[in-house]
Amino acid sequence: MPYIPHTPEEVREMLDVVGLPDIEALFAEIPPALRPQSFDLAKGMTEMAVRTAMERLAAKNHIEMVSFLGGGYYDHYVPAASDMLLARGEFYTAYTPYQPEASQGTLQAIFEYQTAVTRLLDMECSNAGVYDGGTALYEALMMAVRHTRRKKAVVSATVSPIYRIVLSTYTKNLHLDLVVVPHKNGLDDFDALAAAIDGDTAAIVVQNPNFFGNVQDFTELFATARAKGAVSIMSCYPVLQTVLKTPGAMGADIATAEGQSLGLPLSFGGPYLGIMTCRKTMIRQMPGRIAGRTKDAQGRTGYVLTLQAREQHIRRQKATSNICSNQALCALRALINVCLTGNEGLTRQAARSIENANYAAWKLCSIPGVSLLNEAPFGNEFAAVFPVNAKKVVRMLMDDGIVPGFPLGRYYPGLENALLICCTEKHDRADIDRLARRLEKAL
Amino acid sequence: MSTVFSKSVPGREGVWPDLPKTAPIDFIPAALLRDGDAGLPSLSELDVVRHFTALSRKNYGIDSNFYPLGSCTMKYNPKFTEEVAALAGFARLHPLTPQLPGGGDMSAGSLEVMYEMERCLCEITGMAAFTLHPMAGAHGELTGALMIAAYHADKGHKKTKIICPDSAHGTNPASAAIAGFEVVTIASKDGIIDPAALAAVIDDETAAVMMTVPNTLGLFECHLPEIVALCRKVDALLYYDGANLNAILGKLRVGDAGFDVVHLNLHKTFATPHGGGGPGAGPVGVSERLIPFLPISRVQKDDAGRFSLSYDHPKSIGYVAPFYGNFGVVLKAYAYILRLGREGLIRVSEAAVLSANYMRKRLADAIEVPFNRVCMHEFVASAAKLAAEKNVRALDIAKALLDRGYHAPTIYFPLIVKEALMFEPTETESKDTLDTFVADLLDILALAETDPEAIRACPTTLPVGRLDETYAARAMEITDDL
Numbered sequence: 001m002p003y004i005p006h007t008p009e010e011v012r013e014m015l016d017v018v019g020l021p022d023i024e025a026l027f028a029e030i031p032p033a034l035r036p037q038s039f040d041l042a043k044g045m046t047e048m049a050v051r052t053a054m055e056r057l058a059a060k061n062h063i064e065m066v067s068f069l070g071g072g073y074y075d076h077y078v079p080a081a082s083d084m085l086l087a088r089g090e091f092y093t094a095y096t097p098y099q100p101e102a103s104q105g106t107l108q109a110i111f112e113y114q115t116a117v118t119r120l121l122d123m124e125c126s127n128a129g130v131y132d133g134g135t136a137l138y139e140a141l142m143m144a145v146r147h148t149r150r151k152k153a154v155v156s157a158t159v160s161p162i163y164r165i166v167l168s169t170y171t172k173n174l175h176l177d178l179v180v181v182p183h184k185n186g187l188d189d190f191d192a193l194a195a196a197i198d199g200d201t202a203a204i205v206v207q208n209p210n211f212f213g214n215v216q217d218f219t220e221l222f223a224t225a226r227a228k229g230a231v232s233i234m235s236c237y238p239v240l241q242t243v244l245k246t247p248g249a250m251g252a253d254i255a256t257a258e259g260q261s262l263g264l265p266l267s268f269g270g271p272y273l274g275i276m277t278c279r280k281t282m283i284r285q286m287p288g289r290i291a292g293r294t295k296d297a298q299g300r301t302g303y304v305l306t307l308q309a310r311e312q313h314i315r316r317q318k319a320t321s322n323i324c325s326n327q328a329l330c331a332l333r334a335l336i337n338v339c340l341t342g343n344e345g346l347t348r349q350a351a352r353s354i355e356n357a358n359y360a361a362w363k364l365c366s367i368p369g370v371s372l373l374n375e376a377p378f379g380n381e382f383a384a385v386f387p388v389n390a391k392k393v394v395r396m397l398m399d400d401g402i403v404p405g406f407p408l409g410r411y412y413p414g415l416e417n418a419l420l421i422c423c424t425e426k427h428d429r430a431d432i433d434r435l436a437r438r439l440e441k442a443l
Numbered sequence: 444m445s446t447v448f449s450k451s452v453p454g455r456e457g458v459w460p461d462l463p464k465t466a467p468i469d470f471i472p473a474a475l476l477r478d479g480d481a482g483l484p485s486l487s488e489l490d491v492v493r494h495f496t497a498l499s500r501k502n503y504g505i506d507s508n509f510y511p512l513g514s515c516t517m518k519y520n521p522k523f524t525e526e527v528a529a530l531a532g533f534a535r536l537h538p539l540t541p542q543l544p545g546g547g548d549m550s551a552g553s554l555e556v557m558y559e560m561e562r563c564l565c566e567i568t569g570m571a572a573f574t575l576h577p578m579a580g581a582h583g584e585l586t587g588a589l590m591i592a593a594y595h596a597d598k599g600h601k602k603t604k605i606i607c608p609d610s611a612h613g614t615n616p617a618s619a620a621i622a623g624f625e626v627v628t629i630a631s632k633d634g635i636i637d638p639a640a641l642a643a644v645i646d647d648e649t650a651a652v653m654m655t656v657p658n659t660l661g662l663f664e665c666h667l668p669e670i671v672a673l674c675r676k677v678d679a680l681l682y683y684d685g686a687n688l689n690a691i692l693g694k695l696r697v698g699d700a701g702f703d704v705v706h707l708n709l710h711k712t713f714a715t716p717h718g719g720g721g722p723g724a725g726p727v728g729v730s731e732r733l734i735p736f737l738p739i740s741r742v743q744k745d746d747a748g749r750f751s752l753s754y755d756h757p758k759s760i761g762y763v764a765p766f767y768g769n770f771g772v773v774l775k776a777y778a779y780i781l782r783l784g785r786e787g788l789i790r791v792s793e794a795a796v797l798s799a800n801y802m803r804k805r806l807a808d809a810i811e812v813p814f815n816r817v818c819m820h821e822f823v824a825s826a827a828k829l830a831a832e833k834n835v836r837a838l839d840i841a842k843a844l845l846d847r848g849y850h851a852p853t854i855y856f857p858l859i860v861k862e863a864l865m866f867e868p869t870e871t872e873s874k875d876t877l878d879t880f881v882a883d884l885l886d887i888l889a890l891a892e893t894d895p896e897a898i899r900a901c902p903t904t905l906p907v908g909r910l911d912e913t914y915a916a917r918a919m920e921i922t923d924d925l
Contacts, residue, residue, distance in 0.1 A: 269766025
C-alpha cells in the first residue's frame with residue numbers, strides 16, 4: 001500500500017507485542033451497530049493514473065483567455081525561485097512552531113514577514129497572518145469592538161462586497177450593528193461616513209483602493225473617527241502600497257489586506273493570506289500568532305511565538321479569536337516573493353499595473369458610448385460603463401477569448417452596465433489594444 | 444542568523460519587471476502617493492535563495508524528522524499532490540470565473556473536483572452533504588456552530604449553550620463562543636465522556652454537544668449511543684471534531700453513528716502538508732436536517748452532467764469564505780483519496796492504530812500511561828512521576844527528543860493529564876523508525892533517573908537552546924523596527 005510501510009511480517013510482530021490476535025481486535029470497542037453501513041469508494045489508483053485524471057480535470061478549466069478579472073485578486077508575476085524555495089520539505093512539512101528550538105526557520109520567517117508587511121503598510125505591529133483578506137477585516141472589527149467596548153461599525157459600501165458578505169455571516173450572532181454607507185458613483189461618501197460615526201461606533205471600515213479601483217485619502221475621516229473614540233480600519237492592496245499613501249500615514253489604527261497579490265497563485269479562491277497590522281497600542285487585542293525576538297541562555301538570538309495568552313489553546317472560550325492556523329506557508333511565500341522581487345521590483349509592478357490600467361481606461365473611453373463610472377484617480381483597476389448590460393459585454397468577448405472584467409451589477413444594483421476592469425504588469429499593450437478593438441466591434 | 448532586511452544592499456537587482464514608461468504621479472495626485480519607499484529588501488536572487496535555504500535548515504519537518512506530534516497527524520505528505528495543485532489549469536483559475544455569465548463551463552474542471560470531493564467525504568463519513576468552504580479546522584468548527592445556531596433559530600428554539608468535555612481541543616470552546624454560545628465544560632470519567640455528567644447538565648437550552656472520537660486521549664467514546672440518545676431527547680445537535688478521523692476510516696462513520704455536524708482537517712487525515720502552521724482546510728459535513736443551512740455557494744450538477752454554483756438557499760448561514768474554500772488544499776486531498784481508494788483508506792486507520800498501540804506497549808513499562816488500554820491512533824503518557832521525583836518535566840523530555848533528531852510529542856495536552864506527552868506515530872512511519880524512537884526515548888527516561896540535570900539542559904545540538912519567552916513577551920520585538 002502506498003505510504004504505508006508495514007509488511008505483513010512486521011504487522012504480525014507488532015500485534016504480538018500488543019498482545020492481540022489480529023487487526024480487527026484493535027477496533028473491538030466499536031460495537032457492530034456502529035460499524036459503517038457503507039464505505040463505497042473507488043479502488044485506489046497508481047500515481048500515474050491519478051495524475052492523468054487530474055490533468056484532464058485541469059484541462060477543463062479555461063485559463064488560456066486574456067483576462068482582466070481582478071476584484072481584489074490579482075495575477076502578478078511570481079519569480080521561479082519562489083516555488084523552488086517553498087518546495088523545501090523543512091518548510092512545508094513542518095508543523096506550527098510550538099517547539100521553537102526546532103523551528104527557528106519558520107519563526108524567523110514569520111518575524112521577517114511581520115517586518116515586511118508593517119513596512120509595506122507603514123504600521124507598527126503585525127501578526128503572522130490569518131485566512132484571507134475578508135477574515136482579516138472581520139478580526140480587525142472584533143479588535144475594535146473589544147478595544148472600545150462598543151457594538152456598532154460603520155462600513156463603506158466601497159469595501160469589497162466579497163469581504164462584506166463574510167463580515168455579515170460572522171457577526172450575525174454577536175449582536176453587532178453593521179451600518180453600510182452607500183457609495184456615490186463608486187466613491188466613498190465622506191460626509192455620510194463621518195455623519196454615521198457616533199458615540200456607539202466601534203470602528204469605521206474603509207478600503208483603498210476601493211472595490212471600484214479608486215484611490216482616495218481617508219486622513220480626515222480617520223481624524224473624525226478618532227475624535228469620536230472610534231477605531232479606524234483600512235483594507236488595502238499590498239502591491240500598490242509601495243506607491244500609494246499608506247494606511248499608517250492616513251492615521252489608520254488597524255490596516256488589513258488580502259495578501260494573494262504578493263506571489264500566491266489565484267488557485268480558484270485559496271489558500272490565500274489575510275494580512276493584519278495595527279498600532280502598538282492595540283497589540284494585545286490582535287488575534288493569531290505573533291513571532292518575537294529573544295535570546296537563549298548563551299545569549300544567542302532566537303525567535304518564539306509570543307503573547308500566547310491571547311490564544312485559544314490557553315484561553316479557550318475567552319480567547320481573542322478561534323483561529324488556530326496562520327497560513328504560515330502563504331506568509332512565507334509572500335515574504336520570499338517580496339525579497340525576490342525586491343523593493344524596486346514591487347514598485348515597478350505597481351507602476352506598470354497603474355500605467356496599464358490607465359492606458360486601458362483611455363483606450364476604452366475612446367469607444368463611443370463607453371465612459372468611466374467616475375473621474376477620480378484609480379490604481380490598477382477601474383469601472384467602465386457601457387451602453388448595454390455588462391454581462392452581455394462579457395458574453396460577447398468571451399467568445400473571442402477575452403475575459404473583459406467583472407460585471408458590477410452582481411454586487412451593486414443599479415450598476416448593471418458597469419464592468420470592473422483590472423490590469424497588472426503581466427498585461428501588455430497588445431492585450432489592451434485587442435480588448436479595445438473587440439469591445440468596439442461588439443458595441 | 445541576521446535577518447533578510449539587514450542583508451539588503453540598495454541597488455542590488457532582484458527579479459524586476461521592465462521599467463514603466465510613466466510614473467504613478469502621472470495619473471495619481473502627489474497627495475495620494477506614498478512619501479519615501481517601503482523599505483523592503485534589495486537583494487540578488489542568490490542572496491534570497493541562500494537566506495531561505497539556510498532558514499529551512501533550522502526547521503524540523505516530516506521530510507527530515509519523525510514527528511509523533513499527538514493530535515496533529517503528521518503523516519507523510521505525498522509529493523505528486525503538490526504537482527497536481529500546481530497544474531496551471533487549477534492554479535491560474537480566477538475565483539470570480541464561475542460568477543461570470545457562462546463561467547460555470549469555464550471552470551468546469553474545478554467545479555467537478557469540488558463536487559466529487561464532497562461525494563467522497565460524504566461516503567467516508569456517512570454525512571448527507573458537505574461544504575468545502577471552511578479554510579481550517581477551527582473555521583469548520585465556527586461554520587458548524589453557526590449552522591447549529593441557524594437550525595435552532597429556524598425551529599424557534601431558545602438555545603444558549605454548547606457542551607464540551609474537558610478533554611476537548613481549545614478551539615472547540617473558542618469557536619462556540621464566537622458563534623454566540625455559552626460554553627459548558629463537563630468532566631471526563633476514566634478518560635471518556637461520562638453520560639451521567641452529561642445528563643446532569645444537558646437541558647432544553649443545550650444547542651449542541653461537541654466531541655471528538657476517538658477523543659484527545661486516543662480513546663474510543665464507548666458511551667456514544669447514550670450520548671446520542673441524550674442529545675435527541677432535547678433536540679441538541681451532536682458535533683464531531685474530525686481531528687482524529689485518522690483512527691476510524693472504514694471502521695466508524697460518524698453520520699451512521701448519529702452525528703449531525705462534522706468538520707474534517709484535510710491537513711491531518713488526508714495528508715496535505717501543514718506548512719509550518721497552515722494553510723489547512725476544514726470541510727464540514729451535515730446530516731439531512733441541516734442541509735438547508737449550509738454556506739453558499741453550493742456546487743451542483745445538472746442532468747446533462749454540467750456543473751454550476753447555486754446561491755438560492757434562503758436558510759443558508761451565508762458566506763464563510765470569500766469563495767469556495769482553500770481549493771488548492773482540497774485538490775491535494777482529493778488526489779490523495781483517489782490514490783489510496785477504499786482499501787487504502789481502511790489500511791491507513793488500521794496501520795495508524797496498530798502503530799500507536801505498538802508504541803504504547805513498548806513504552807508503558809518505562810513511563811506512566813494513565814489509561815493503559817487499547818488505544819486508537821494516539822495515546823497519552825504522563826511524566827508526573829519523573830517531575831515529582833527528579834524534577835524532569837514533560838517539557839524536558841520533549842527537548843531531549845529534539846536533541847536526538849525527533850520532533851517532540853504534543854505536551855501538556857489534553858489538560859486533564861498532568862505532565863502529558865501525547866504520541867501519534869501515524870501509519871506512514873515504519874516499524875524500524877518506531878523501534879529506534881522507542882530505544883532513544885527509553886534511553887532518555889533512563890538518563891532522567893541518573894542524570895536529570897543533563898535532560899533539563901536539553902536541547903544542546905540545535906541552533907539555539909531554550910529561549911527566554913518572558914523576555915520576548917516583555918520586550919515585544921516583533922519586527923526589525925521595534
